[in-house]
Amino acid sequence: MTIKYNSQKIAQNFYTFAVLLFLLQAVVGIIAAIQFIWPDFFILNFNTIRTIHINAMVVWLLAGMMGAAYYVVPEESETELWSEPLAKIQFYLTVVATLSVLLGYVWMGLDPQANKTVFGAGLLNEGREYIEAPRWADILIVASLLLFLLNCFMTVLKTRKWTGIQGTLLGGLVMLTVLYIPGMFYTRSMVADQYWWWWVLHLWVEGAWEVVAGALIAFMLMKLVGAERGVVEKWMYAEVCLVLFTGILGTGHHYYWIGTPPYWLWIGGVFSSLEPVPLLIMVWDALRTTRENRNIENRAGMYYITGHVIFTFVGAGIWGLIHTLPAVNKWTHGTQITTAHAHLAFYGAYVLLILSIIYTTLPAIRGIKVYNDSRAFKSFWLMTISMIFIALTITGAGIVQTIMERLMGLDYIAVKSGYNMWFWIFRAIFGAGFLIGTVVFVKDYFSLGKEQ
Amino acid sequence: MNSNKGIRNLFIYGGLFFFAVMAVLTYDTMQQLPHRAPEITDEVNAGKMVWHKYDCIGCHTILGNGSYFAPDLTKTAQRKPHEYLKNFLINPKIANPKATMPRLGITEEEAGKLVAFLDWISKVDTNGWPPKPILAAPAMVSTGELSAGQKIYQSLNCSECHTLNGIGGTMGPDLTHVGSRRDRVWLKGHFKDPQKYVPDSVMPLVIASDADIEQLTDYMLTLK
Ligand code: HEM
Ligand SMILES: [Fe+2]
Numbered sequence: 254m255t256i257k258y259n260s261q262k263i264a265q266n267f268y269t270f271a272v273l274l275f276l277l278q279a280v281v282g283i284i285a286a287i288q289f290i291w292p293d294f295f296i297l298n299f300n301t302i303r304t305i306h307i308n309a310m311v312v313w314l315l316a317g318m319m320g321a322a323y324y325v326v327p328e329e330s331e332t333e334l335w336s337e338p339l340a341k342i343q344f345y346l347t348v349v350a351t352l353s354v355l356l357g358y359v360w361m362g363l364d365p366q367a368n369k370t371v372f373g374a375g376l377l378n379e380g381r382e383y384i385e386a387p388r389w390a391d392i393l394i395v396a397s398l399l400l401f402l403l404n405c406f407m408t409v410l411k412t413r414k415w416t417g418i419q420g421t422l423l424g425g426l427v428m429l430t431v432l433y434i435p436g437m438f439y440t441r442s443m444v445a446d447q448y449w450w451w452w453v454l455h456l457w458v459e460g461a462w463e464v465v466a467g468a469l470i471a472f473m474l475m476k477l478v479g480a481e482r483g484v485v486e487k488w489m490y491a492e493v494c495l496v497l498f499t500g501i502l503g504t505g506h507h508y509y510w511i512g513t514p515p516y517w518l519w520i521g522g523v524f525s526s527l528e529p530v531p532l533l534i535m536v537w538d539a540l541r542t543t544r545e546n547r548n549i550e551n552r553a554g555m556y557y558i559t560g561h562v563i564f565t566f567v568g569a570g571i572w573g574l575i576h577t578l579p580a581v582n583k584w585t586h587g588t589q590i591t592t593a594h595a596h597l598a599f600y601g602a603y604v605l606l607i608l609s610i611i612y613t614t615l616p617a618i619r620g621i622k623v624y625n626d627s628r629a630f631k632s633f634w635l636m637t638i639s640m641i642f643i644a645l646t647i648t649g650a651g652i653v654q655t656i657m658e659r660l661m662g663l664d665y666i667a668v669k670s671g672y673n674m675w676f677w678i679f680r681a682i683f684g685a686g687f688l689i690g691t692v693v694f695v696k697d698y699f700s701l702g703k704e705q
Numbered sequence: 706m707n708s709n710k711g712i713r714n715l716f717i718y719g720g721l722f723f724f725a726v727m728a729v730l731t732y733d734t735m736q737q738l739p740h741r742a743p744e745i746t747d748e749v750n751a752g753k754m755v756w757h758k759y760d761c762i763g764c765h766t767i768l769g770n771g772s773y774f775a776p777d778l779t780k781t782a783q784r785k786p787h788e789y790l791k792n793f794l795i796n797p798k799i800a801n802p803k804a805t806m807p808r809l810g811i812t813e814e815e816a817g818k819l820v821a822f823l824d825w826i827s828k829v830d831t832n833g834w835p836p837k838p839i840l841a842a843p844a845m846v847s848t849g850e851l852s853a854g855q856k857i858y859q860s861l862n863c864s865e866c867h868t869l870n871g872i873g874g875t876m877g878p879d880l881t882h883v884g885s886r887r888d889r890v891w892l893k894g895h896f897k898d899p900q901k902y903v904p905d906s907v908m909p910l911v912i913a914s915d916a917d918i919e920q921l922t923d924y925m926l927t928l929k
Contacts, residue, residue, distance in 0.1 A: 289774070292805040299774050300763025361760070365809045368758050380757030382771055417709060421716075441750045443826055444738055447770055448731075483708065490712040497720040501727050510834030511768040514737050518832065520730070583836055587769030587777050662838030664874045665776035 256617045258327040260334035265618050266344045267320030268611050272698050274313035274351075275604075279684075279691040281306045286681040290674065301362030304378065304385050305355065310599065311383060312351050315429075317607030318465055319347075319401055322422060324614045325472050326405045329419040335407035343400040350393040354386050373439050381446070383454055384436045391437050398430045417486035418472050421493060425464030432456050444512035451507040458602070459500040459528060459569075466565075466606050467493040470539065470558065473613045477554050478546035488538040495531035503528050506577050510586055518579045525577045529570030536562045553629035554613035560637060561609050564601025572597050572644070584659045589651035589673075597644040600636075611698065621702035628697040635690030642683040650676035741830040752822025755815045764806070767826060769834065775806065780835065782823040784865050785876075786909040790823065791816040793876075793907065800907040801876045841872075854924025857917050866908070869928070877908060884928040892922045 256262065281302050288299045295302065327334050334340060357377035361368045368377045374388045386394065405423055409415065436453035440446045471489040474480045505521025539562040549555050572594040576585045585591070616624060650673040657663040657672060756762075762771040767778045782790065789800065794816040797804035811819070851859070858864070864873035867880045887895075891902065896918050899906040911918060 298764075298807050300760050300772065303772055303774070304760065304763050365759055368760070370754055370758055373754070375758055378760050380760045380762060382762050385760070385763075417713060420713075424717075441745045441753065442738060442742065443753060443756075443767065443822075444742060444829060445735065446753075447768055448734065450770075487709050487712060490709055490716050494712065494716040494719060497716070497723055501720070501723040502730075504727070507770070508734075510831045511770070512738065512741055512829040512831055513734050514741070515832050516730075517734075583834060586834060587766045587771075587773070589773055592773050656840075658838075659835065660838055660840045661872075662841030663872055664868065666875045667868065667871070667873075 255620050258333045260337045261324045263340045264320040264324040267316045271313040271316040274309045278309040279688045286684045289677040297362040314603045321610045329416045330412045332411045346397045354390045422468035429461035447511045455504045463496040464493045474542050480542045492531045499527040532566045532570040536566050553626040557609035561605035568597030568601035588654045593644045593647035600640045619702040632690045632694035639683045639686035646676045646680045748821040749825040752818035780827050782827040787820050854920040857921045884926045
């Protein structure tokens, strides 16, 4: 396995950055889990830790997608990247922006007053979950995304090979960039604030990112099992088509109780219930393709992608479906049920996606023929089993919370620090298991092809 | 590859179609929002900015969205006295010795703005969320007919801050055995002027007729 175009190597910079942030995410995740048991556990309060936990995730998943695109686009266009120096600049811009934002969070964590309000927005933290990054960082992030898109599009224009895969991939990436903008302005109404906030978050994970994932899955199936392009592209279109048809109006499942009109109960309920359909097609497509084509060179890549499609369906599809209807969501909204779904869905749909693309493309980037994949399997099972149990313990806590707080009217804190304590303890233990799996993966990432 | 043209176009134009529908619905929603909530005064807006400044959403949910580490604040301003909330925000531990919410350095002015913001949000029409706990009533009256004191306890919402037999809030002390700790004089005096008995107390004084206070005290004394 080798790469065809030297500039594809730039993908590795992004992967390395992604992998390090993944490790950071898992480490602070443990701190957050302990704070559920012991709130004063760390110098930084829970809010700062959680902000780092989820922001590190968003950035590393995006970095993984960018790396993947820098790998896929030259290959699909059959030419070198338009500008390698530009890609390098864009990479360092991303790193510098991310690290300065991170420093800002820590600073604010130590001294909340440091988050001064400048031009109507926080200097260090905007105080809106997932998109806490301050306005100046938003601008740097969008600039970085635009430079990245420019580089990809100029590459495509060199040879004008608009394959379905790269068209869809770039379409998803453009959609992702555009959808960052609704999160970048201030609204006086908290209702409107959350309304637009979901445009970013929901339309990312249940829209744009799914489109990117569809394209990457198609690409990987071709690479890994030599599937035929015409066929994988057809299924890819079917998937992303249904993702948009159900997912866009499916945003309504976040507009039931935030002060928006009641017609969203119907729109959100109907369309979001259909969202698991494309995810099921994805599973079927991947399993069928891999069964029909059995000449697998890269077993680790194959393993991760199979895990990815299955856990997307379980985490996003099933764990999403159970609380998406208004009649259920009325009781579960704002409880740990949401947290359980969020963990399983992000792990299945995006963490495993990026790890699959790394295992699929890294051997070629490093020019390795065969490699020992035992560590890849070990980390897969450590992380996956831990995540299943993390999700189950939080689901348990969510059921107890829904019954005791929402149905019986007990106090939030009484339920959280009394009845649910054992769930938090088990969650922290499985969290440690996950961290061990992550460390095994990180070690494997850095040593792949460099041993013997 | 051309055989996929049909479905590719369906993807592109279908996707754009659904975005257009979303845009229309968004327009309509934005038109309706002002009628579903009280007016946003400058003070409410200033409170929202303070909310963002301290990253309250990093621990709390509001309108059910946010972090799941601390109580949802959508209806708090309707359930707790505003004076108490202000004191709590400025220094949680003084208001509630068991509080784990950190002292963030919120000033008195900021606390006032935050409470105005919380008050605004508690009046937004949320299509009936959070729902009334349907199992709460049976759990409370499992012992049968309510005494006069119990009724007053319920009507004055004491359970927002106090726990009785595992049910209720945790801001104030658990009252399950209060009758064995305090006597009649203390209880009555404390109801009329909490600060006189407990310096820095943030328990709001009980506004009720003397007869009601008497019955409430009787009830407290049965809790042994
Ligand atoms: C594709 C990957 C998906 C990811 C990564 C994902 C992630 C998330 C996250 C992070 C939240 C919580 C946001 C917060 O912090 O408040 C959430 C909420 C939710 N998700 Fe998903 N999701 C996915 C797919 C789905 C699907 C397919 C469905 C429906 C079938 C669904 C249904 C829901 C619902 C109903 C909520 C709101 C819960 C509430 O606040 O009451 N999700 N999702
Ligand atoms: Fe959603």
